[in-house]
Amino acid sequence: MEGMTYLAIAYLGMILGLGIWTWTVVTRSRNLQLRIKALENSLGLEEFESDIVATEVSNSE
Amino acid sequence: MRVRHGEVLLASGFIGIMATLFLALKWAPSVSIDAFASPAAQRIFYWHVPSAWAAFIAFSVLFAGSALWVFKRSPFGWRLHVAGSEASLACGLMAVWSGCVWGAAEWGTPWDWTDVRLNTFGLLTLLALFLVLGRQSQPDGIESRDTFSTFGLYGFVLVPITYIATRFWQIRHPGPVIGGGEDSSLSSEMGLVLLLGAISFTILIAGHMIMSARITEYEQRLERLQNKMDGRI
Numbered sequence: 001m002e003g004m005t006y007l008a009i010a011y012l013g014m015i016l017g018l019g020i021w022t023w024t025v026v027t028r029s030r031n032l033q034l035r036i037k038a039l040e041n042s043l044g045l046e047e048f049e050s051d052i053v054a055t056e057v058s059n060s061e
Numbered sequence: 062m063r064v065r066h067g068e069v070l071l072a073s074g075f076i077g078i079m080a081t082l083f084l085a086l087k088w089a090p091s092v093s094i095d096a097f098a099s100p101a102a103q104r105i106f107y108w109h110v111p112s113a114w115a116a117f118i119a120f121s122v123l124f125a126g127s128a129l130w131v132f133k134r135s136p137f138g139w140r141l142h143v144a145g146s147e148a149s150l151a152c153g154l155m156a157v158w159s160g161c162v163w164g165a166a167e168w169g170t171p172w173d174w175t176d177v178r179l180n181t182f183g184l185l186t187l188l189a190l191f192l193v194l195g196r197q198s199q200p201d202g203i204e205s206r207d208t209f210s211t212f213g214l215y216g217f218v219l220v221p222i223t224y225i226a227t228r229f230w231q232i233r234h235p236g237p238v239i240g241g242g243e244d245s246s247l248s249s250e251m252g253l254v255l256l257l258g259a260i261s262f263t264i265l266i267a268g269h270m271i272m273s274a275r276i277t278e279y280e281q282r283l284e285r286l287q288n289k290m291d292g293r294i
Binding site for chain 1: 067068071075078079082085086101102104105108151155158159162166265269272273275276279280282283286287289290
């Protein structure tokens with residue numbers, strides 16, 4: 001029974017880690033989305049090309 | 062209403078993983094006491110194998126993204142590279158950690174430096190760690206993207222080596238449980254729980270990569286907007 005207890009603790013630790021990582025990703029995505037929306041509204045802009053580095057590459061070629 | 066595929070996949074994968082762990086602890090049959098020093102610890106394999114499987118999917122995405130950036134200069138390729146490296150790191154750490162827990166219980170040591178599979182998989186996880194930390198510490202530019210993509214491209218060679226390691230140089234890590242010949246058979250209940258775990262981890266990691274690619278896109282858009290506000294565009 002002791003082995004199963006340790007195993008359950010190890011599993012719970014990993015689930016907790018996975019849950020924290022998942023939550024962090026979802027909240028970061030939502031925060032960024034809100035910041036972009038606010039900036040676009042304040043500048044009166046629609047969505048535009050987002051990857052500066054890729055644009056630089058295509059311009060130079 | 063806009064369907065958020067990333068969030069749906071994350072939630073589905075997470076529920077599937079919880080179900081897998083419940084079945085692994087409560088329903089899956091125990092292994093023979095004679096075959097294992099620590100039969101209870103064997104149940105960690107329902108986490109270890111699916112997370113290693115998901116890591117290989119993530120490394121494949123990293124490879125594809127790196128190749129798309131290096132050869133096509135594709136912004137989508139770069140987002141795949143970022144998503145693949147983060148997912149590779151997370152899944153790699155989960156597989157390494159669960160393997161160490163099992164190794165400590167079964168072998169009496171969490172790591173065996175003479176085992177090829179352990180070391181090549183550990184190197185792959187370190188490569189993912191280097192890519193994630195390196196990208197965060199360097200300014201985004203063509204040179205840094207080329208450097209990281211080259212590592213992602215050539216580092217992939219460790220994936221097939223890791224896969225075949227237990228077939229050619231088996232030292233301590235157990236051989237394949239599926240498709241490995243006569244010694245690899247699983248009971249139907251064990252196979253079912255393992256399959257559920259593999260599907261759940263695949264769904265979860267797909268959700269994470271979609272979210273990660275979306276975050277990269279948002280960060281780039283935010284940077285461009287800030288540049289526009291500063292009058293640089």
